[in-house]
Amino acid sequence: MDKRILIPTDFSKNALNAARYAIDLYAKVHCEFYFLNIFRLENYTTNTLILPEPGSAEYETAKVASEEGFVKFLDILKLHQDNPRHRYHTISTVNFLSEAMEQTINNKDIDLVVMGTQGATGAKGVIFGSNTxxxxxxxxxxxxxxxxxxxxxxxxxxxxxxxxxxxxxxxKLLNYMLEIAKMHSSSIRVVYVTKSETISDEQEQNKQLLQDILEYVDHSFHMLSEKKVAEGLTSFVESRDSDMIAFINKKHFLFNSIFSKPLVKEIGYDAKIPILALNAP
Known part of the structure; x- marks a missing residue:
């Protein structure tokens, strides 16, 4: 079965780099890549309630510019790697990014979103842009x-x-991480940053469940005694030269406590590895 991957792009170097990474990561898999570009209309502002209709001069001019951008974008990617397992599709729309992404995920049955951490207008010193x-x-x-x-x-x-x-x-939620691990013979290092050296019966039970799920990939468990999750995680990754961070992102829970903007600043300006958010309802 094909993997369906959505890659939003503004044609920036960061977006191009994200696309290259995704293409290489899934080089051995049959993939349908959907590239999404949100084109802008110069005279439209958020105060304008009515968007110009398809067919209007302004709309068509902006759409053509987006489509021309895709021609250059795909030419660069094909020079990078022309993989017969991969097929590329482009989507140009004037919609808001979040809404366009939601629609594409639903309409195309997307399995994974891959995006750069910054767009063309990314502020220096900020690793994760607001869109990400x-x-x-x-x-x-x-x-x-x-x-x-x-x-x-x-x-x-x-x-x-x-x-x-x-x-x-x-x-089912962890399968995305397990697929990557199996594709690339990766090891999974489970890291628990805690002030206490003991865990509760409930935690022990959940740990055993996790161990059962990870049974068929190389894995190990690590307990770090640190006051801050950010510091413990950063030191672990840097000391081992790890290649990726994956985490379960429960709504309004783990993201805010572990991967919030303040933490990203703590990790440092030069982020060096991809982060995979396994989004749970």
């Missing part, structure tokens, strides 16, 4: 993977999975 943060917080139908601008693809040999063992694990 919003996608990780709001998209619940599928995982979202964020690719930092300076990342160049290397097979992920080690995936770090931070958790607190306070939630029951669903095999």
């Amino acid at each position: 943060v919003n996608a990780m917080e709001k998209i619940r139908q599928c995982p979202v993977m964020a690719i930092p601008e300076k990342v160049r693809f290397m097979e992920p040999k080690e995936i770090v999975f931070p958790t607190n063992f306070l939630t029951g694990y669903k095999r």
Whole structure:
């Protein structure tokens, strides 16, 4: 069965880099890639209630510019890698990004969203732009993977999975991480950052469930005694030169406590590895 991957793009270097990473990550898999570009209308503002209709001069001019951007974008990607397992599709729309992404995910039965951490107008010093943060917080139908601008693809040999063992694990939700691990013979390192050296009976039970789910991939469990999750996770990743972070993103829970903007600033300006948000309802 084909993997269906959505990649929003504004034709920036960061978006191009994210696309290249996704293409290489799934090089051995039959994939349908859907590239989504939101084109802008110069005279339209958020105060305008009515969008120009398709067929109007302004609309058609902006759409043509988007389509021309895709021609250049795809030419660069095909020079990078022309994989017979992959097929590319382009979508140009004037919709808001969040709504366009939701529609595409639903209409195309998307399995994964891959996006750069910054767009063409990204502010220096900020790793995760608002579009990436919003996608990780709001998209619940599928995982979202964020690719930092300076990342160049290397097979992920080690995936770090931070958790607190306070939630029951669903095999279906973790399958996205397991697929990547199996494709690239990756090891999964489960990291629990805690002030206490003991865990409750409930946590022990959840840990055992997780161990059962990870049975067929190389994995290990690590307990770090740190005051802050950000510091413990960062030191672990840097000391081991890990290749990816994957985490369960329960709505209004883990994202805010582990991958909020303040944490991203703590990790540092030079983020070096992709982050996979396994979005749970």
